[in-house]
Amino acid sequence: MKRKTANWLSAAAAAAGFAGCLFVNVTAALILLGTAAAVFMIQLLAHHSQQKEITQICDYIGEILRGAETVQFSSFEEGEMSILASEIRKMTIRLREQNAQLREEKQFMKESLEDISHQLRTPLTSMMLILGMLRKPDLPKQTRMEQVQELFSLLARMQWLIETLLSFSRIEAGAVQFREETVDCAAMIRAALEPISIALELKDIAVNVQIEGNPHYIGDLSYSVEAVGNVLKNCMEHTPEGGTITVAAQENPIYAGILITDSGAGIAQEDLPHIFERFYQSSDFAKKGFGIGLAFARKIVTAQHGSLQVRNAQPHGAQFDLRFYKTVV
Incomplete structure (x- = not known):
């Protein structure tokens, strides 16, 4: 007009x-x-x-x-229409990227729900069988006590799985505010070993802790204990009775490092690239747990500007390399 x-x-x-x-x-x-x-x-x-x-x-x-x-908007080469076409093209690209991301997240959520359902179905089935056995009036007392103990063990595993998944989801959603405090590696390792100390004793597994100097870093003590604890728990599950787990900590100008090495059979080469993937279970190594602990440990470490890698030790065993960097890398 x-x-x-x-x-x-x-x-x-x-x-x-x-x-x-x-x-x-x-x-x-x-x-x-x-x-x-x-x-x-x-x-x-x-x-x-x-x-x-x-x-x-x-x-x-x-x-x-x-x-x-x-x-294509290439026909608009100059003038106001060219600027308008360029902005519409940029907006279209962003919308396509967001749409693709939403599709990926939807597929990931679907797969995660399927994995969670599968993980919970196995212990629930075992619990139903145990409860059916406990209903028998002529069940021996010793057998009854053993089944009750197994029931408690299954409930504890389910509780750990649910709590870990909730924490995992909160970290991925950016809802966790990690504290920035001075973390003493020696104290953190002791705290991580405490929950599995009885299990280590029952399997007669020796833990050698080697602290060089006074290594420390800036991070969240509580979450760091949980990450290292998950790695130690994994090593314990794959270390035979009478075996050894070595935990070495040291610090240099770039990072504070923790090496955790077990005396188990090690990790198959085909598993190494996938060992930190959530719910990864394709071999005998991965099938001993839920497939969530190591993924959660890496998520915690990387959220604190660190890294978590794994390799096979010589002559055998697995070695986990945790590094908490002093600056963002």
């Missing part, structure tokens, strides 16, 4: 000028008339071209809304 008004005002001004010049000089009047006509035609053509470009952009937007993936 504004452009049409401007065109009519230009035409009126040209007519007034032509009338004025006609009384003074006919040649000047004709020149003015020709110039005004040329300007009017240029504006008319520009307006028509812009309308055509706007219609084309609207058609492209319609194709995008219908799910087209190959819409």
Whole structure:
């Protein structure tokens, strides 16, 4: 509307000028008339071209809304329409990326729910069988006590799995605020060993702790204990009776490092690239747990600007390398 008004005002001004010049000089009047006509035609053509470009952009937007993936805006090379087309193209790319991310998250949630259901189904089935056995009136007292103990063990495993999954989800959602405090590695390792000390004793597994100097770093003590505890628990599960777990801690100008080495059979080469994946269970090594502890440990360590890697030790066993960096890397 504004452009049409401007065109009519230009035409009126040209007519007034032509009338004025006609009384003074006919040649000047004709020149003015020709110039005004040329300007009017240029504006008319520009307006028509812009309308055509706007219609084309609207058609492209319609194709995008219908799910087209190959819409090109290259025909707009300069001017205001080019800027508009560029912004629409950027917005389209961002929307496509967000849509792809939403699809991935939806698929991940679906797979996670399936994995969780599978993980809970196994202990629940065992619990149902145990409860059915406990209902027998002639069940020997010793057998009854053993089954009750197994029932408590299954409940504890389920509780650990649920709590770990909840903590995992909170960290992934960015809902956890990690504390920044000075963490003494020696004290942290002692705290991580405490929950499994009885299990280690029952399996006659010796733990050798080697602390070099006074290693420490800035992080969250509580979550760090949980991460190291999960790694130690994994090592315990894969160390035979009478075996050894070695925990060595040291510090350098770049990071505070903790090496945890067990005397088990080690990790199969095909498992090494996947050992930190959630619910990974494809071999005898991975099938001894839920497949969540190591993934959770790495998530905690990386959230504190650290790293957690694994390799096979020589002559046998697995070695976990935890590093808490002094600066973000």
